[in-house]
Amino acid sequence: MQPDYNIAIWTAVGHIPVGKVATYGQIARLAGFPNSARAVGRALAILPSDTRIPWHRVINAKGQISFPIASEKFKEQALRLTSEGILIKQGKISLTLFGWEL
DNA sequence: CAACTGACCATCC
DNA sequence: AGGATGGCCAGTT
Numbered sequence: 397m398q399p400d401y402n403i404a405i406w407t408a409v410g411h412i413p414v415g416k417v418a419t420y421g422q423i424a425r426l427a428g429f430p431n432s433a434r435a436v437g438r439a440l441a442i443l444p445s446d447t448r449i450p451w452h453r454v455i456n457a458k459g460q461i462s463f464p465i466a467s468e469k470f471k472e473q474a475l476r477l478t479s480e481g482i483l484i485k486q487g488k489i490s491l492t493l494f495g496w497e498l
Numbered sequence: 499c500a501a502c503t504g505a506c507c508a509t510c511c
Numbered sequence: 512a513g514g515a516t517g518g519c520c521a522g523t524t
Contacts, residue, residue, distance in 0.1 A: 421507060434506050436506075456505075457508085
C-alpha cells in the first residue's frame, strides 16, 4: 500500500499560498479526485509530526477546523493559522477572505 | 469476507 | 438556518 493518492494530495496542499486556506474538497479536486474529499482527510491523518506539509491550511467546507474544539490538534492548527495572519472568529474562518482561489 | 469508520461534501427538508 | 440523508473511498476490525 503506497498509492500516489497521498503524494498528489500532499503536493496540492503544499501549493496553498501562505495566508490562505483551502477546503478538503478543493484539495481533492486539485489532486485529481473530484469526489473524494475524504481521501484528503486520510492523507493528512497519516502525516508524521515532523512533516513539512502545511496541513493546517486545510479546513473543512464549513470554514472550520475539523477537530474537536478542545483537542490539542485543534489548538495547534488554530495557532499556526493565526500566526500566518488568518483570523478565526468563534472557531470559524472566513473562506470569502482567506479562501484560496475563489 | 462483510461491516464499520472517518481531519468530508452536496443536497434536500 | 440547522438537521438528516446519501455518496465516496480506503484502511480497520
